[in-house]
Amino acid sequence: MIKKIILGISLLFSTVILAQEGTASPYSFYGIGDLKFKGTNENRAMGTVGVFVDSIHVNLQNPASYSFLKYTSLTVGGSNTKTTFKTDSQKETADRTSLGYLAVGIPLGRAGVGFGLMPYTAVGYKVANTIVDPEDGLPKSKIFKGEGGLNKVFLGGAYKINPKLSIGMDINYSFGGIETNSIVFVTDPAIALGSRTKNESTYSGFSATMGLYYHTKLKNNLEWSSSFTFSPKSNLKSDNTRNVSTVTYSVTGTEFIGEGTDIEIADSEFKLPSKLSFGTAFGKSKKWFVGTELTFQGKNDAASQGNIPNLGYEGAARFAVGGFYIPKYNSFRNYFDRIVYRAGFRHENTGLVVNNQSVRDTSMSFGFGFPVGTSISNINLGFEYGKRGTTSNGLIQENYFNIHIGLSFSDRWFVKPKYD
Structure with a gap:
């Protein structure tokens, strides 16, 4: 019965992931949108650190982790984001709720497999400004709108070379569509005429992630782990x-779009840069953990982005540190002693340069892992407060607050019972 319920949840979550608006950020205007974090809510609560691996949780950041599983695990998660957008003179707010991932990990002796579905990028913006056209001297408004994004399905495997070292690989297939609209119209009510250009792009492609994971025991019951992905x-x-079509506006401001003309446009390729991540951690099993992780990504290919004024790219980098503490994991008298308490910090250079200003992202996070009864499944709740961008050089500053909630189900699904 439980497996049927979990299967139903999986089908529901996969349908919703494919049809959602995952961002309201003006920075999703660039490239293929906002890159979504590939990790669980447990990782987000620890500043995105993905070095920790155990036998009951699926680690989505390093495919080499699958071979450390001892139980079949299903994990799902989502978030609500409240964002305040600020410029030198304006302030706006937005609220978005989205599903973040659905994944399954299965142990196979010294090996393990993992597969799942998650958003890869998200586009969701509406930006407007008014200018005076130097050619005809008329005041004109420009509106830029975008929506859509890409999703990613992945299938991976891992194998333990020895009890301490594991290797693994994920094969990813990304797919989805992005629609952008740019509308230019004269703001004079006597004219109320403009034009709209609608671009639609459908993306698809394969990629791979390779991983190494090393775990060993030290003196005094301490453990050391090291993680590497590429x-x-x-x-x-x-x-x-x-x-391309004409746009007219009624006295009440209602928009009417005329019959458009299709313009032939060549298909293209969007080049994704390489990405490297490595981290290390110390801890005591089922008691505490502290880890740090560095991630580097190559410079985006500007030619893939089109000719956008005041836009540039540089290599991206992320530093994260985080950990958890469990007062007493096997306590049955005090439920709060079995809760996992998590916290972390993250600082990131996104690699995006607008108006000669690097766009940076910094956040602090904390969270809790609540055991479900006496089982090894748990509910994970996390909170994150951060800032992206700045109001300098005509940029937009985003102050955001995220609430993450996830479920991790673990059981011996494929063990044949001894008795009927």
Whole structure:
């Protein structure tokens, strides 16, 4: 019965993941949108550190971790994000709720497999400004809108070379569509005429992530872990269409879009840079853990982005530190002693340069892992407060607060019972 319920949850979550608006950020205007974090809510609560591996949780950041599983595990998670957007003169707010991942990990002796579905990028913006056209002297408004994003399915495997060292690989398939609209119209009510250009792009492509994971025991019941992952460069194929049409506005401001004209536009490729991550951690089993992780990503190919004024790219980098503490994991008298208490910090250079200003992202997080009864499953709740961007050089500053909630189900699904 439990397996049927979990299967139903999986189907529901996979449907919702494919149809959601995952961001309201103006920075999703660039490239293929906001890159989503590939990790669980447990990782987010520890500043995105993904070095920790155990026998009951699926680690989505390092495929080499699958071979450390001893129980079949299903994990799902989502989040609610409240964001305040600030410029030198304006302030706006937005609220988005989205599902973050659905994944399963299965132990196979010295090996293990993992597979799942998650958002890869998200696009969701609406930006407007008013200018005076130097050619005709008329005041004109420009509106830029975008929506959509890409999803990712992955299948991976891992193998323990020896009890301490494991290797693994994920094969990822990314797919999805992005629609952008740019509308230019004269703001004079006597004219109320403009034009709209709609671009639609459908993306698809394969990529890979390779991982190593090392874990050993030290003196005084301490443990040391080290994690390494690498994703080589890859390409996304983009099928593109463009439609140009007229736009008129009624006295009440209602928008009417006329019959458009399709313009032939060549298909293209979007080049994704390589990515390297390594981390290390110390801890005591089922008691405490402290880890740090560094991630580096190559410079985006500007030619893949089109000719966008005041836009540049540089290598991206992320530093994260975090950990957890469990007062007494096997306590049955005090439930709070079995709760996992997590916290972390993250600082990131996103690699995006706008108006000669690097866009940076910094956050602090904390969270809790609540055991479900006497089982090894748990509910994970996390909170994150951060800032991306700045109001300098005409940029937009985003102050955000995320609430993450996830479920981790673990059981021996494929063990044949001895008795009927």
